[in-house]
Amino acid sequence: MSTGKSSLSVGRAVDWKFAATVGEKLARPGPAVTSYTRNQVIEQLSEAARSAELPVREVTGLNEGGEIPEARIVDRPQWIRAATQSMRVMTGGHDDGDSKAGSISGRITGAQTGAVLAFVSSGILGQYDPFGPDHGELLLVYPNVVAVERQLRVQPYDFRLWVCLHEVTHRVQFRANPWLAEHMSRALGVLTEESSDDVAQVVSRLAEFVRRRREPSNNGEAEPNSAGMVGLLRAVQSPPQREALDQLLVLGTLLEGHADHVMDAVGPAVVPSVATIRRRFDERRQRKQPPLQRVVRALLGFDAKLSQYTRGKAFVDAVVGKVGMARFNAIWTAPETLPLPTEIDEPQLWIDRVL
Template identity: 40%
Template sequence: MVDWAFAVSVGSMLAGDGPTVTRAEADAVVAELRAGATRSTGLVRDFTGLDAANGTAPILVVDRPGWVRANAEGFQVATGPMMRKLADKREPHRIAQRVGSKVTGAEVGGLLGFLASKVLGQFDPFHGSAGRLLLVAPNIVHVERELGVDPADFRLWVCLHEETHRVQFTAVPWMRDHLFSEIEAISDTIEPSSLLEGGLERITDAIKAGRNGGSIVDMFSTPAQREILDRVTGMMSLLEGHADVVMDDVGPQVIGSVKEIRAKFTKRREGIGALDRILRRLLGLEAKMAQYRDGARFVRAVVDKVGMDEFNAVWAEPAHLPSKAELSDHDAWIRRVLN
């Protein structure tokens, strides 16, 4: 269904190279990001109480094409359950004839190419048994230059956020399997015969109406899928918000300009252009920004009320994850889980 090699080729071409740096500058950035990620492990452990062994996942400092390749591999794993269902239904050939693996490859490549110029870092839980940490050096250099912030401070700030995700998935061993189970659950709700039926019309109507922000996920989700997506939203908001709290609360101990970085970074998010905003909305990235905000508010509210040790009950089992509704009602989560 997807020509993954073509997707990587298209995505790498669209992503571009990023800012111009000398070989010496590039080597220095790579070394500093690796050191920052390694240093962050202990900082995250001390602040959160989550114990993740050092060196369980490789740290990869990549360029934009490297990020595209890594995420194409991740997409292959993540979409595996859906692909298997399509094969079981004996419909992939008909769908492939209608769409074509080159076309779907170009679409995936276009998505990856757009994102490859935006992402600063990412923990990839789909790689092997332990995942891997990706830090996109050109984008980090681009943003630190654009913001005019201290490069060493900004790089460590980014590393704190991304290393928190590695700690989350490593110290909480059920997290990765739980994420996979939710992906499989979504795949189980997909009917291959209607996967593409009316797709263009739904996209056009949703964009015109601005329904639910007009994201592609919202356009295609059935009631059963939305129920699963609400659970995933709660989980991902927790993970993103928790990482934001770590980077901002640990930051003042080791990053002198953390307040300046946060203020400028937040302002930059608000100042994106109209076309970029439309693409972000379509791809669900506006919703992802809300995940940072909602998740961080939830984490801070619970920790302020019961302390970090009690908050860490959230990692005990999947049933302790906050629902989408509980993100804005932390007392409800406290009553359900802690009382």
């Protein structure tokens, strides 16, 4: 709804080219590999991304009927550049020449964005970008795959295929249901639009949020956690932005949980050492981090991401276990059939409402 005031999207306030440059310079180097190992992992990831597609389609019952697209195998700087392009599109940013993005403030926000992406680039294994070239692109970050498989001491090819099962599921989700990208884009548009609220209203909401959180938590922790950071974000948002944030959080929880469910359903048939990989990977997810790293992870939303995997998978496991995958797939019909925030932890509520 228009307020009569001009609004500036977040994307137009960032110098995305500068963000990519800063991110590439700050990215940590990947693990040392020989040319032979580099070529081998690139070739095997490409092959695994192709071979994972048909089992994923079969288990999910989602099949857009098209040819299997090739994944793009990238290093950390290449992922950062692709991520800045995707974020620019998602947040309504412009190419070079936008006056706001080219300003001093645009370069400052660009530097901040680049620094965040540099941090993230050392941990992300793969990503399906629904806003990438050709209506979506699967990226696999080979240095990180090598680093994690070495850390876990697992069979390299098995681990590479296992990773691809998860990421290819995201590709199938979006390609079989094109409206998902549009739904996500609309919510992002609301979330990243500059608020027209009066400053006093924002300060009032923030003060109320702080007042409610003065009581100590049960565990006495003072450092930020994912729930607290989401709460702080919601405190300064307008009602439409809070609704958009809820939509994105629920959608992310569903997509990640569904991918983890599919990965475990397909894995035993195609990945011989899947049990070992899953056990060691889960142990790695739950490993306690140093204090500073825990704070950074909370600020960047990594803890919320892990919560999405566990809560989302529990939701999908429960619904599929009760009604089967074919009836579960009613969830992909339209935005109205996606789970509500209250239904993620109460799957029966979704079943009662939708089925």
